[in-house]
Amino acid sequence: MINPQGLMIVLSGPSGVGKGTVRKAIFDHPDTEFEYSISMTTRNMREGEVDGVDYFFKSKKEFEQLIADDKFIEYAQYVDNYYGTPVDYCIETINDGRDIFLEIEVEGAKQVREKFPNALFIFLAPPTLGHLEDRLIGRGTESDDIIKNRIETAKKELEMMSLYDYVVINDEVDAARQTIQSIVTAEHHNRKRIEQQLRKHLLEVD
Amino acid sequence: MINPQGLMIVLSGPSGVGKGTVRKAIFDHPDTEFEYSISMTTRNMREGEVDGVDYFFKSKKEFEQLIADDKFIEYAQYVDNYYGTPVDYCIETINDGRDIFLEIEVEGAKQVREKFPNALFIFLAPPTLGHLEDRLIGRGTESDDIIKNRIETAKKELEMMSLYDYVVINDEVDAARQTIQSIVTAEHHNRKRIEQQLRKHLLEVD
Numbered sequence: 033m034i035n036p037q038g039l040m041i042v043l044s045g046p047s048g049v050g051k052g053t054v055r056k057a058i059f060d061h062p063d064t065e066f067e068y069s070i071s072m073t074t075r076n077m078r079e080g081e082v083d084g085v086d087y088f089f090k091s092k093k094e095f096e097q098l099i100a101d102d103k104f105i106e107y108a109q110y111v112d113n114y115y116g117t118p119v120d121y122c123i124e125t126i127n128d129g130r131d132i133f134l135e136i137e138v139e140g141a142k143q144v145r146e147k148f149p150n151a152l153f154i155f156l157a158p159p160t161l162g163h164l165e166d167r168l169i170g171r172g173t174e175s176d177d178i179i180k181n182r183i184e185t186a187k188k189e190l191e192m193m194s195l196y197d198y199v200v201i202n203d204e205v206d207a208a209r210q211t212i213q214s215i216v217t218a219e220h221h222n223r224k225r226i227e228q229q230l231r232k233h234l235l236e237v238d
Numbered sequence: 239m240i241n242p243q244g245l246m247i248v249l250s251g252p253s254g255v256g257k258g259t260v261r262k263a264i265f266d267h268p269d270t271e272f273e274y275s276i277s278m279t280t281r282n283m284r285e286g287e288v289d290g291v292d293y294f295f296k297s298k299k300e301f302e303q304l305i306a307d308d309k310f311i312e313y314a315q316y317v318d319n320y321y322g323t324p325v326d327y328c329i330e331t332i333n334d335g336r337d338i339f340l341e342i343e344v345e346g347a348k349q350v351r352e353k354f355p356n357a358l359f360i361f362l363a364p365p366t367l368g369h370l371e372d373r374l375i376g377r378g379t380e381s382d383d384i385i386k387n388r389i390e391t392a393k394k395e396l397e398m399m400s401l402y403d404y405v406v407i408n409d410e411v412d413a414a415r416q417t418i419q420s421i422v423t424a425e426h427h428n429r430k431r432i433e434q435q436l437r438k439h440l441l442e443v444d
Contacts, residue, residue: 155429160440190440198427199436211427218424221404221417223361230405234366234396 036229038126040148041066041133041216044141045156046186047110048168050202052086054156055135057209066131066216069122072098075113078173088118106136106143111178115140131216138189145195152219154212155196159203161186242435244332246354247272247339247422250347251362252392253316254374256408258292260362261341263415272337272422275328278304281319284379294324312342312349317384321346337422344395351401358425360418361402365409367392 045051058064072088074095083089090098095114099107107116115137125132134144144151158164164186168179193199198215202208219225251257264270278294280301289295296304301320305313313322321343331338340350350357364370370392374385399405404421408414425431 157436157440187441190437193429193433193437196429198424199429199432200427201436211423214420214423215427217417217420218404221406221421223399223402223405226405227399230363230407231396231399234363235393 036129038066038129039131039216039219040122040126040144040151041131042141042144042151042153043133043135043156043212044138044153044196045202046158046164046189047137047182048164048171048186049156049158050167050205050208051135051156053205054202054208054212055133057205058133058212061209061213063213066133067121067125069117069125069132069134071115071117071134071136072104072107073113073115075111075115090114105134105147106140108137108139108143110137110139111181117144138192142192142195150225152216153196153198154215155193155199156208157190157193157199157201158186159201161190163203242335244272244335245337245422245425246328246332246350246357247337248347248350248357248359249339249341249362249418250344250359250402251408252364252370252395253343253388254370254377254392255362255364256373256411256414257341257362259411260408260414260418261339263411264339264418267415267419269419272339273327273331275323275331275338275340277321277323277340277342278310278313279319279321281317281321296320311340311353312346314343314345314349316343316345317387323350344398348398348401356431358422359402359404360421361399361405362414363396363399363405363407364392365407367396369409 043051043055059068070084070088072090072095074090074092077083077089092114095116098104103119104116105119105122107114117134117136117140122132141153145153161183165179165183168174168182200208200211249257249261265274276290276294278296278301280296280298283289283295298320301322304310309325310322311325311328313320323340323342323346328338347359351359367389371385371389374380374388406414406417
């Protein structure tokens with residue numbers, strides 16, 4: 033085995049860009065070999081969402097207890113709700129040689145980057161900010177004020193692109209999915225990640 | 239258009255690793271969108287090779303005149319023969335926004351890296367050095383001394399892996415082809431390559 037530790041794959045990007053839709057397309061696809069790290073949140077369940085599938089839905093009190101117990105890789109408060117990534121499953125998965133996929137908000141991604149600088153950071157971007165506005169209005173779950181607020185946040189979040197390894201534009205879900213799969217494949221062949229073990233392996237004359 | 243200049247893709251690796259076979263698989267595949275930079279060489283044509291398809295076959299005298307005229311991106315003398323990459327077609331192709339693919343020897347790749355640090359460098363590695371020896375013997379075109387010499391050279395060439403961005407093990411040609419395609423797709427989304435233009439593009443509210 034060339035690369036016994038799995039990759040930590042972080043998909044993030046502005047709120048409303050379609051991270052959840054792309055993540056679903058990835059995990060609905062038969063070629064996907066990585067594990068999904070289900071986030072925890074205190075926000076309300078949206079129509080069609082399932083507890084333990086889309087998110088673990090928790091109360092604020094429960095969430096704050098887990099923070100106190102240091103049970104998150106990252107967590108963030110965003111539009112009055114907490115979002116976080118439980119630590120145990122992620123660590124088990126990569127230590128077991130499998131890739132783990134995190135779909136998280138940009139503030140959380142920043143925390144992951146500090147703790148796991150070798151993780152793979154993919155920024156999902158809207159085709160333009162105009163598209164992002166359309167998506168948020170189309171979703172119909174947020175008020176005008178919240179949408180305006182989100183667009184301002186999105187502008188700031190776009191500035192955070194510089195912290196990512198790759199940028200994928202979400203103009204077509206299946207194209208974005210394919211690109212993300214290619215990025216993961218490529219990173220398994222990133223020389224910096226594999227050189228040490230590869231060198232040892234290649235010099236064995238079998 | 240996000241990335242108007244094409245990528246220069248450099249596939250290299252030890253002699254005998256199967257660069258030509260992988261390159262053929264890439265260009266026989268309908269998904270391949272990049273252009274092939276046909277190398278020039280003074281070595282003898284092997285059975286099945288075609289002048290102007292596999293290489294431009296030239297005499298030593300002709301090759302040396304082109305060196306004098308500065309008509310190569312890189313050239314190298316290897317096992318008494320010259321191998322080189324003609325410059326004009328490469329530059330035209332990337333300036334035209336298309337990717338150009340170079341399959342070259344490791345000495346040449348080193349020269350390309352000095353001149354084009356932004357090129358994409360992929361190292362094709364044998365599963366082990368034992369496999370490389372088998373391939374060279376199986377090819378049946380080289381004497382025992384040349385094979386021994388090549389294995390020694392290959393060991394030195396493996397040390398050059400550190401100069402590459404990616405390492406692909408050639409244990410199965412079609413798998414290597416797919417991996418290389420994924421790497422090229424990924425690099426088109428490499429944040430460092432595209433950030434500046436992307437930022438300008440995204441902030442347009444259309």
